[in-house]
Amino acid sequence: MGVSGSGKSTIADKLAGRIGWRSVDGDKFHPASNVAKMSAGHPLTDEDRWPWLKAIASEIDRTCKAGERAVIACSALKRSYRKVLVHGRSDVRIVYLDGSREVIAERLANRKGHFMPAGLLDSQFKTLEPPDRAENPVTVSIDASPDAIVDDIMRQLGISLADNSAAHRNQP
Known part of the structure; x- marks a missing residue:
């Protein structure tokens, strides 16, 4: 989890590849009306988000x-x-990709072909409620390479490289 431009899709793909799991981009669950609204530069409301979140939960x-x-x-x-x-x-964990507005704004300025315009970054940070201890999150800084971020996530989750090899052997 994190604001747009924090690296969610990149890190999810790398982590999933490393541990032998499937990677899913939550954006694919947005109704067309949400994509159109964001593409037009309008932030989503809670009412816009509930169907999307329920689809991901399903x-x-x-x-x-x-x-x-x-x-x-x-x-x-x-x-x-x-x-x-x-x-x-209890079998779902939140991984929070934590980064500064400046770093993420730079990433968004260089991103091509995504429906989320950089102009909505401020609304994302305004909405953001970083996870607290009660949510038992894995929190990682995005001020590192994607591989280093994935290493940190795996370390915090207690997944070793040996576990990673076993995961691949046990996959059909």
């Missing part, structure tokens, strides 16, 4: 019920949003 439930594993990239900016996603599950 994907989490489906994935777990099927015995699958996934890393899902999703902004999840407010605690109330994360409650919808996690909904009491």
